[in-house]
Amino acid sequence: MSDVPVLEVDNLVVALRTARGMRRAVNGVSFSIGPGEILGVAGESGSGKTITALSILGLLPLGARATGGVRFQGRQLLGLSRRQLRRVRGKEVALVSQDPATSLHPLLRIEVQMTEHVRAHLGFSREQARRRAIEMLEAVRIPDPEAALLAHPHQFSGGMRQRIAIAMALACEPQLLVADEPTTALDVTVQAGILRLLDRLRRERGVSVMIITHDLGVMSTVSDRICILYGGRVAEYGTTGEVLGRPRHPYTDGLMRSLPGAAGVGAAMVPIQGAPPGLDNMPAGCSFHPRCEYALESCRTSVPVLRTVEHGRRLACDVDPLRGERGQPVGPAEVAQV
Amino acid sequence: MSVLSPGGAGVPLLELEGVDVSYPRRGQPSVRAVLGASFSVGAGEVVGLVGESGCGKSTLGRAAVGLVAPSAGCVRYQGQPVGPLGHGTRPAALRSLQMVFQDPYASLNPRRRIGRQIADAIRLGTGAVLDDGDATRRVAALLERVGLSANIAHRYPHEFSGGQCQRIAIARVLATEPRCIVADEPISSLDASAQAQVANLLAGIVAGLGLGMLFISHDLSVVQKIAHRTLVMYLGRIVEEGATAPIWAEPAHPYTRALIAAVPRPGARSALPSELAGDVPNPARPPSGCRFHPRCPDAVERCRVEDPPVVAVEPGWGSRCLLSKPRQPAAN
Numbered sequence: 001m002s003d004v005p006v007l008e009v010d011n012l013v014v015a016l017r018t019a020r021g022m023r024r025a026v027n028g029v030s031f032s033i034g035p036g037e038i039l040g041v042a043g044e045s046g047s048g049k050t051i052t053a054l055s056i057l058g059l060l061p062l063g064a065r066a067t068g069g070v071r072f073q074g075r076q077l078l079g080l081s082r083r084q085l086r087r088v089r090g091k092e093v094a095l096v097s098q099d100p101a102t103s104l105h106p107l108l109r110i111e112v113q114m115t116e117h118v119r120a121h122l123g124f125s126r127e128q129a130r131r132r133a134i135e136m137l138e139a140v141r142i143p144d145p146e147a148a149l150l151a152h153p154h155q156f157s158g159g160m161r162q163r164i165a166i167a168m169a170l171a172c173e174p175q176l177l178v179a180d181e182p183t184t185a186l187d188v189t190v191q192a193g194i195l196r197l198l199d200r201l202r203r204e205r206g207v208s209v210m211i212i213t214h215d216l217g218v219m220s221t222v223s224d225r226i227c228i229l230y231g232g233r234v235a236e237y238g239t240t241g242e243v244l245g246r247p248r249h250p251y252t253d254g255l256m257r258s259l260p261g262a263a264g265v266g267a268a269m270v271p272i273q274g275a276p277p278g279l280d281n282m283p284a285g286c287s288f289h290p291r292c293e294y295a296l297e298s299c300r301t302s303v304p305v306l307r308t309v310e311h312g313r314r315l316a317c318d319v320d321p322l323r324g325e326r327g328q329p330v331g332p333a334e335v336a337q338v
Numbered sequence: 339m340s341v342l343s344p345g346g347a348g349v350p351l352l353e354l355e356g357v358d359v360s361y362p363r364r365g366q367p368s369v370r371a372v373l374g375a376s377f378s379v380g381a382g383e384v385v386g387l388v389g390e391s392g393c394g395k396s397t398l399g400r401a402a403v404g405l406v407a408p409s410a411g412c413v414r415y416q417g418q419p420v421g422p423l424g425h426g427t428r429p430a431a432l433r434s435l436q437m438v439f440q441d442p443y444a445s446l447n448p449r450r451r452i453g454r455q456i457a458d459a460i461r462l463g464t465g466a467v468l469d470d471g472d473a474t475r476r477v478a479a480l481l482e483r484v485g486l487s488a489n490i491a492h493r494y495p496h497e498f499s500g501g502q503c504q505r506i507a508i509a510r511v512l513a514t515e516p517r518c519i520v521a522d523e524p525i526s527s528l529d530a531s532a533q534a535q536v537a538n539l540l541a542g543i544v545a546g547l548g549l550g551m552l553f554i555s556h557d558l559s560v561v562q563k564i565a566h567r568t569l570v571m572y573l574g575r576i577v578e579e580g581a582t583a584p585i586w587a588e589p590a591h592p593y594t595r596a597l598i599a600a601v602p603r604p605g606a607r608s609a610l611p612s613e614l615a616g617d618v619p620n621p622a623r624p625p626s627g628c629r630f631h632p633r634c635p636d637a638v639e640r641c642r643v644e645d646p647p648v649v650a651v652e653p654g655w656g657s658r659c660l661l662s663k664p665r666q667p668a669a670n
Contacts, residue, residue, distance in 0.1 A: 191600070192600040214530045
């Protein structure tokens, strides 16, 4: 499916300014997204998933330092000036955020919010932009789009607002949609509609999507490939069927077993003990080792190398829970030391 | 009012009968958030309450502990009527009926050490007179009961993660020696791994101490795991009630079917979840007849006019749908 990747993230390192100095929130993350592909990025709070997304959009908090490669259609986005970024952001790469109540301006009519960036980026006239907005609202199945343009956000339900936010993100026909927990605030029934919508958009319009979620159920229904983040690093990466069907990282395995829907009927949820680490208490060695039931002595000190274990599948673990064997590192070390 | 059978396991601790809750509005008719809700929670039993946002499940949970007053019907806890809370103290008879809230950061006092907050709950909830040594020992035992270490009692809520704070909030509830807990979305603001931890903790407490619990959640798969019985709510009405496993296997109400079909199943090859068309209508202007008919894939003409009664699908299993029929009891 992937010819030339739409997005290539290569050894991304992002350091954030905290009260105790610079801390690495993202520590050598690499992945790519092909045309029309949906990549799921999963992780708990502190895993670096949102910071990764923000660095793609050039929206990192003040004082953050990002190094590595974020190439969009071959073009390096890191280090672009604000002016140059502004031409990409919203036009070629668009963001759908978690909370539609805050991503829409409460005081402006939908029409204003849906046409402003179209006119600025594409040079459309007011009438052209209005027609585009109506077309996009139809694409996300908002009933009576003409009336919707005249309404304010509070007149819509949460699910409708998220559809409008997606329509707004799509209005300039971006090649890449970055969706940060797009359904977390929504009911399952509404969530199902949004997931079907994302799947339809990629099939009909060839949009690539990076969907960030902590919900592996959501992920398994729409993603082609999955990237599991833990402690700012990639723990496991591969096709959805492989990673969720046969998890090889103890963290992925633990997440699957802790889900109520994954185990069979009547099987107990087996939670992972402990809590994910924060920036200030990142463990040495493998950052998952304090919570890992397979951890070896060496896991306390050596950072596992992200290595290719099967075709298109990468794993950063020195203990393979599936095989119980230790693998050989493949390729150059991609993971930087703390 | 309802043929939904009261009582699951043992004697009901908490009973609601025909509870209506209305929110008055100035110059307009009031919104009826809950209509004729009847159910009970027995000792050692987890009752799950599920539904979309705006269906009235939180309002019903608040009515169950006396945080809002029903406009009709009654709530009884161990035979005592549960009235709305005044400004004074909660009657002693109701102190063992407690609530766990969704956001633990909001329910804990940010400026008081967590050990103190738990000790307050022991004093106020049980009337015990404690010296400092007793308090320290009891707080330590409670923290360990919820899987935390006893030496964190001197810390403040902001020093903990969401999952840890929810454990602290649960320890504070346990300090009052509750017999019945209403938990309103206790895990939905937590991280993936903390969700399973806290859900298991609550289920373990109910089983270990023989408490009753009303577990309110929009996450159907968790309810399926830990609830003995399930109530499904739509636009103020309980539309289906019964034992969890059979409802999950063969839901009787079309709304329950739609809800279950919308849950994404984690796995290697998951189909896209099914979409339920439309949005929850405005509760201030509910549809005529069956409240679900505009979104119901099975709706027939009379669903538009007739308010469906509860049909007993099987003993102890009710469905508020005109098309539901009693099932033949299984042959085993």
